[in-house]
Amino acid sequence: MGASIDELQGAGPGDSPGLSLYWEDDAVMAVDQRALPETYELLRLEDIDALIHAVRALAIRGAPALGLAGALGVALSTRVHRHAHTDAVDEDAVRADAERLAAARPTAVNLAWGVRRALAQLPYGPRAVLAEAVRMVSEDVAVNSAAASRTAELVESLVPDRPLRLLTHCNTGRLATAAVGTALGGILELARRGRVREVLVDETRPLLQGSRLTAWELAEAGVPYRICVDSAAAAAMAQGMVDCVLVGADRIAANGDTANKIGTYGLAVAAARHGVPFVVVAPESTWDHDLADGGGIVVEERDAAEVTGIGGSVVAPAHARVFNPAFDVTPSELITAIVSERRVVRPSHVHHDQRAATLRARIAGLLEAFPDHPRPGTTYQDLSALYAEPGLLHQTAGLVREHFRGTFDRVVAVESRGFLLGAVLAARSGVPLTLVRKPGKLPGVVHTVEYALEYGTDRLELRQGAIPPGDRVLCVDDVLATGGTLLAAAGLVESAQAEVAGMAVLVSLPGLRDGERLKRYDLLSLCEVKM
Template sequence: MGALRHEHHGFSLYWEDNAVMAVDQRALPQRFELLRLESVDALIDAVRVLAVRGAPAIGLAGAFGVALSVRTHRTAGAVDEDSVRADAARIADARPTAVNLAWGVRRAVAQLPNGPQAVVDEAMKMVAEDAAVNSAAAARAADLVESLHPHRPLRLLTHCNTGRLATAAVGTALGGIIELRRRGRVAEVLVDETRPLLQGSRLTAWELGEAEVPYRICVDSAAAAAMSRGMVDCVLVGADRIAANGDAANKIGTYGLAVAAARHGIPFVVVAPESTWDPDLPDGSGIPIEEREAAEVTGDADAAVAPAGAGVFNPAFDVTPGELITAIVTEDRVVRPRDAHREQRAELIRSRIVGLLEAFPDYPRPGVVYQDLSRIYAEPGVLDDAADHVRDHFSGRFDRIVAVESRGFVMGAVLAARCEVPLTLVRKPGKLPGAVHSVGYALEYGEDRLEVRQGAIAPGERVLCVDDVLATGGTLLAAAELVEASAAEVAGSVVLVELSGLPGAERLKAYDLLSLCEVAA
């Protein structure tokens, strides 16, 4: 292990004496070695074999590669620009998935008309920019994670390597984790080993150790189990390319983490610089996925671990759909792809419910419009989609469902089954045995009471109250009072249909209310 020279301390690559100096990431953690890359071919090889890796870092390497080409193709004070542009194309193609590589090459090539020194200066400027960009993104990511979990030390999980080794300095997702540690907010970091090249257990673990952040290495296939056991509060990862809709490519295995995080209601945060966005790509289906050599999987060092001739599927990256991403944090902004997808899905659910509702005027008495939900219950898939939307909206924020008699039982049962949480039924008077909590309330057309058995809701539980229609709000308000009488917390309220023009929403303004559709009373 060693250190970078004083003037370059903390930087994973830099320009020195007409060459690129870079930390050889293949040697870590056993040895800290610097590579001296003096030619375009040497730089391309270093990128391909992952001696230099990480989307931001290879973007900077691309810019430095153009500077090396300018040095090579400069004679008698003139630069052979055609040869430099040919080298630039080879550099940009060295690894196809990370958009930063082509971005860095383009920035350096754009300086060719201004002379050789301008190309070098641009690459060096990009290194300084990268450090500043990563510091800003790391601080913004730490702020976001603190806002999601404000009250206790955090258990974090990360994948691959997104620290200073993957950038010029500071890091993206790992930079955010180290910033959270600086703020005293980290209990432990689970580090996915990251198959097949172990960037997590080799590089991220090394960086966390250097920063004195407590960590444990996690077998990739154990990450979902760790989530199921309550060992993870937030997942933070980087990205190599982000499509316009928020779909994000990252190291293989990231997609599975996002699926598991969504299943367990755990925030999934991507931290990446603005240069990682590809605004010309509508969605992730167009991201090219690099496939690597079979030997990375079939062998371990010089030893074979698979039968000779075994077929191998070894993609370097996968694409996580934006709908699974809680937030993408850059140096300038926080983008919430899941919210955009959620809004689209909410509108589809709203239109389906409205199309299936039947209104019956003057029922059960004159002046009342009865909204019948029978066709909604009969239509396959509607309640499933509605339950998925409710689960996402209240992600990880409730421990129990309370459903109100009688039509609230239907949605409450579907939602409880979907979220695998207990269901408690709130009944009308005289229908529950034993001691009960009881609350009276006013209806749109009369008065009634609701009751729940004492002990049916555990003290301290976070409870979601579910009913079918919101009119004056009396029923759901009574359900909330029963929850609070049980020494539990109301996490929110859900209704399939809200009647606009009535005071229900106003009466429930103290709680998070989700109405799946709204119709005129």
């Protein structure tokens, strides 16, 4: 296959500075991740047993790095089992080594993927196997660079245009890959663009990959960070300290369910509760398209000693029983987006559409129409049964929040029934609520807009100074009949020099008089009445 073994020996740091894993002089070289941050040490692994031990002991860790270790391990085995002075190898022995290596960490799909890819070159001899493994190291650098750029662009589209507070879990930087990193690579790219104010780094119990490794990489890059205990992350989100959560992945099922370091699922739940985008960054090789969903992911459980002791000190009673899964599985509906080197997948959008269809049907079933009310020729759509349905308004507000996630800083609700959805939505989103009222209800100096109804005209008012200039505002009402009320609310928002981020209503009626004027806004109607 072209290059000789000798020509491939130098695929190490001399040619690609900063690699955490590479081939050099008939051995696999790897940064020992157990030694950091105290010391930066390189391991020289000359046989398959040493490599398997390094993988199981987490000296080599991180899904992309494990994939490269798998490929380099097959190359290592071909060197060990190569017949003297020939290119012939004991293929059965190599395949046996490969099987042991692939089973060393069962959850991370990349390990077996790397092994399979290198093994495919075995019929062509040891040079071909090594060339493939070395090529995969180079590919990993390019793949991670592409994913980092794509991640930065996505995050910039999801969050406010200001210096960002980001949160990450475990380690997903160059130590977990050949170079650049996945989620941490995206964070570093955002820092290069001047977009990062601070990174909150989960310590990542029990082995502290966050506080030991991620903090070390951020300090090395000069990016501001703070370490927080894993259990403080939800509190940080509740206090508005997090604009986006970025994590990696060890295996992604076909439906987007994602296995990652233990604690990731809890972060996703907290992020969903507080309306914080939750982004997974992983190479295409981490997708397991043969696995329908996360229920089939085997989760590795590790030694109890990792929990009962730390740094050589015992921190639990003798003989304490321990639950120590290395990973958990985050359902796809909690994931805002999954980013790879080639694409952005938004699994939550599928679930959003399914929930939206269910909610529309429920709302439609609860509507009650009253003809000739409040005036002859008009039909009043009563939503009282919807408000009386336990939990339904809460679910509805959650759906609206997901639709407009990351695009609004404030909710404006229109008197009077718009107050109900507006109040729940503002509370669920953790943003301020401003009330737009009928004439004479507000004290002080007000902005006023007159608008047309189905049966006359009316006015809406907003106190001057109630909305800061530049705020992104979501306007909310219950029923959209002619469109005049929402247009008036939008006019009040714009008179305050703020931006209308969108409009949301529970029900819209056919034949909108101002439909054309509403088209310039992002309008969400949860139920359209057919008449």
